[in-house]
Every structure is written in C-alpha cells, then in structure tokens.
Amino acid sequence: MEQLYTVNQLAEELGITPRALRFxxxxxLLAPNRVGNNRVYTKRDRARLKLILRGKRLGFSLAEIREYLDLYNVDGGVEQQRNLLKRVQKxxxxxxxxxxxxxxxxxxxKEIEVQVSTSLADRSPGKDA
Amino acid sequence: MEQLYTVNQLAEELGITPRALRFxxxxxLLAPNRVGNNRVYTKRDRARLKLILRGKRLGFSLAEIREYLDLYNVDGGVEQQRNLLKRVQKxxxxxxxxxxxxxxxxxxxKEIEVQVSTSLADRSPGKDA
DNA sequence: CAGACCGTTGACGAAGACGTAAAGGGAAGC
DNA sequence: GCTTCCCTTTACGTCTTCGTCAACGGTCTG
Incomplete structure (x- = not known):
C-alpha cells in the first residue's frame, strides 16, 4: 500500500544523485530503513528529503539543514521546548x-530589465510603424 | 574628496577578512586600483563588494555572483543587450x-512557533491567573 | 638605522559537498 | 551456473572558499 523507493528511484525522481542521498x-539528515543491506525510502523520507533540497535552494549548508530539520521535533520537556522556540525564532x-x-x-x-527593454525598444522603433 | 580604503579598512568595515577581499x-569579482603595489578601493568598489556580500547571504557561489555582477553592465550592442535581458529574466x-x-x-x-508557544502556555497556566 | 607597522605574493591546509572508480553481494533471467 | 543488474561499502579525487603561515617590501618613528 505504501509507496516505497530505492536510492536510485528516489534520487532520479527528485533530480539528485544516489551518491548525494547516501551522503x-x-x-x-536521513535514516532510511534497510531491507537486508539495501536502503528503502518511505514517503516520510521523501518529504524530509524535499525539505533538505529546499534548504539547499535557500543556500543553507547541510549542517544548517540538519538543525533546521530538528526544529520539526516539537516534542520534549518544557526546557527543550523553550530552547526550540528560541531556535525557531532565530x-x-x-x-x-x-x-x-x-x-x-x-x-x-527588474529595474535593469526595464532599462534594457526600453533601450532595445528605442533602438529598433520599427514594430509600431 | 573621494573616500578611499585600504584592504584592511574595507574588510573591517564590512566585517570580512582582507584575505577574502584578495580572494x-x-x-x-573585484578589481581595485593600485598605488604602487597596494590596493586602493573606491566607493564603487565598496558598493560592488556589498553586492557580493548580499549574494553570499542569498546562498550564491562566487561564480554565480560574478555572473550576477555582469548583469549590471547595461552597455553593449543590440545582441549583447538581448543576451543580457535573457540572463536578467532567468x-x-x-x-x-x-x-x-x-x-x-x-x-x-511560524506554525511551529505557534504550536510550541501554545504548548508551553498550556503547560504553565499561571500567568493569567 | 633599527624596529614597528602596514601591505604584498606564494604556498600549504582545511572543511563542505559531493564525484568517481574499485571491489563485492544478492537476485533474476537464460 | 553464468551473466546482468541493482545495490553496497571504502577510498581517493575535486572544487570551492577561504585560513594560516612564511618571507618579503615600503614607510614612518624614535
């Protein structure tokens, strides 16, 4: 019932290499289950990976992304939660x-876009004629 | 009249190291003038450097930032400008x-922030009493 | 003129994020 | 049973972005 993936499948689907996944x-950052020796990724793993990739697009390092993922662990004692709240706000x-x-x-x-566009339009004033 | 900087001055002012500037x-990415052997940075260099640092905060590599800086070169022939326009839009x-x-x-x-906040508030319902 | 300060180049080192063989295990098909 | 294919681990290579000496030059000061 539940959709599962191998390294190669998940990697291809999200446009990265298996090497990156293992890394x-x-x-x-990830901890997929194993069947024998082989990695098996669930939907949850996939969702987590998408968060990782989004973090990368935002320019974060893997270490920062790791900390970011920890922020999703809302459970914990009062002290933990106070700490979490601080990190989230930071x-x-x-x-x-x-x-x-x-x-x-x-x-x-956008300003440059306008400048260049108008400059090009001025140079070739033929379209409207 | 014009404000000038040495490597160390400019580096300190913008919170980076001279080594980074030379790099x-x-x-x-930069091409400061020289007086003898020594680098001299102008206001323009400084502005350019601030663009570089902003690019870094956005997670761009130096190569990407280099290309980005090229986008500020609005001059050029028609073909150049068409090309530039494309790159800007990309x-x-x-x-x-x-x-x-x-x-x-x-x-x-923000959602996590709310969750954790309310969770903490529920646990210690004393502030309102 | 000897230090004390900038500032310079050059070389080596290091961390992060993978790429790229090398060598092997396990299942599936012929 | 042998090949093929997918997956595994291990290890070394690479590119980026500087940090860190090391060795040197110029200038100013006492």
Missing amino acids: YEVKG RLKDLAQQREDLEATVREL | YEVKG RLKDLAQQREDLEATVREL
Missing part, C-alpha cells in the same frame, strides 16, 4: 534578513 | 523560486 545519510529572524536581500535584488534586476 | 579579486525566475521556498519555510516555522 546525506552519513551526515545524519531562524525566522535570519529568514527575514534573507527576504530583504532577496527583494532588494529582485528590485534591482 | 574575490583573484576570482575576478535570474528573476530563479529568485521567484527562491522566494517561494523562503515563504514556505517561513510559514512552516
């Missing part, structure tokens, strides 16, 4: 900074 | 993807 496992703050950088970059590129 | 130069598309990733992450973290 993430060594680094403690991440949110970092992401806010990143959003600012992102938007500033987008603004500038 | 960016080797990689073709970047904008990538950045849109990154924004989606960013916002998805923020949403999830």
Whole structure:
C-alpha cells in the first residue's frame, strides 16, 4: 500500500544523485530503513528529503539543514521546548534578513530589465510603424 | 574628496577578512586600483563588494555572483543587450523560486512557533491567573 | 638605522559537498 | 551456473572558499 523507493528511484525522481542521498545519510539528515543491506525510502523520507533540497535552494549548508530539520521535533520537556522556540525564532529572524536581500535584488534586476527593454525598444522603433 | 580604503579598512568595515577581499579579486569579482603595489578601493568598489556580500547571504557561489555582477553592465550592442535581458529574466525566475521556498519555510516555522508557544502556555497556566 | 607597522605574493591546509572508480553481494533471467 | 543488474561499502579525487603561515617590501618613528 505504501509507496516505497530505492536510492536510485528516489534520487532520479527528485533530480539528485544516489551518491548525494547516501551522503546525506552519513551526515545524519536521513535514516532510511534497510531491507537486508539495501536502503528503502518511505514517503516520510521523501518529504524530509524535499525539505533538505529546499534548504539547499535557500543556500543553507547541510549542517544548517540538519538543525533546521530538528526544529520539526516539537516534542520534549518544557526546557527543550523553550530552547526550540528560541531556535525557531532565530531562524525566522535570519529568514527575514534573507527576504530583504532577496527583494532588494529582485528590485534591482527588474529595474535593469526595464532599462534594457526600453533601450532595445528605442533602438529598433520599427514594430509600431 | 573621494573616500578611499585600504584592504584592511574595507574588510573591517564590512566585517570580512582582507584575505577574502584578495580572494574575490583573484576570482575576478573585484578589481581595485593600485598605488604602487597596494590596493586602493573606491566607493564603487565598496558598493560592488556589498553586492557580493548580499549574494553570499542569498546562498550564491562566487561564480554565480560574478555572473550576477555582469548583469549590471547595461552597455553593449543590440545582441549583447538581448543576451543580457535573457540572463536578467532567468535570474528573476530563479529568485521567484527562491522566494517561494523562503515563504514556505517561513510559514512552516511560524506554525511551529505557534504550536510550541501554545504548548508551553498550556503547560504553565499561571500567568493569567 | 633599527624596529614597528602596514601591505604584498606564494604556498600549504582545511572543511563542505559531493564525484568517481574499485571491489563485492544478492537476485533474476537464460 | 553464468551473466546482468541493482545495490553496497571504502577510498581517493575535486572544487570551492577561504585560513594560516612564511618571507618579503615600503614607510614612518624614535
């Protein structure tokens, strides 16, 4: 009933190499079950991997992504939770900074886009004629 | 009249090491003038460096940042400009993807924040009494 | 003129994130 | 039973991004 994957299947589906998958496992980001010696990935593993890849697209290191994944472990004692809350809020703050950088970059590129577009339009004023 | 900087000055002001500055130069991201053998950075160099650092905060490699900086060279023939326009639009598309990733992450973290907060509040229902 | 400070180049080192053979196990088909 | 295919581990290689000496040059100061 439940969808399962081998390394190669999951890797291909998400556009990475099996080597990367194994590497993430060594680094403690994934822990798929084994059948005999072979890795078997579940839907949960797949979801976790997608979080990993999203983290990479955001420019995080594997160590940072590891810490990020830990934030999904909401269980724990009061002290644990206080600690977790702090870490979550720190991440949110970092992401806010990143959003600012992102938007500033987008603004500038859009401005360039306009400049170049109009410059090109001025140079070849034939389309409207 | 114009503000100038040595490697050490500029590095300290922007919170990086002189070594990094020289490295960016080797990689073709910066090209400060020389007085004798010594590097002299202008305001323009400084601005360029700030773009570099912003790129790093967004998770780009130095090679990507190099290409990004090229996008600010708006001059050139028609063919150059068409090409530039394409590259700018490609970047904008990538950045849109990154924004989606960013916002998805923020949403999830905020949800976790709420969960943990309420969980903590439920456990110690004394503040309101 | 001897130190004390910048600043320079060059070389070596190191961590992160994999790529790439090398060598082998287990099942499936002919 | 042998080949083929998928998977495994181990190990070494590579590229990036600097950190860290080492050895040297110029300038200013006492």
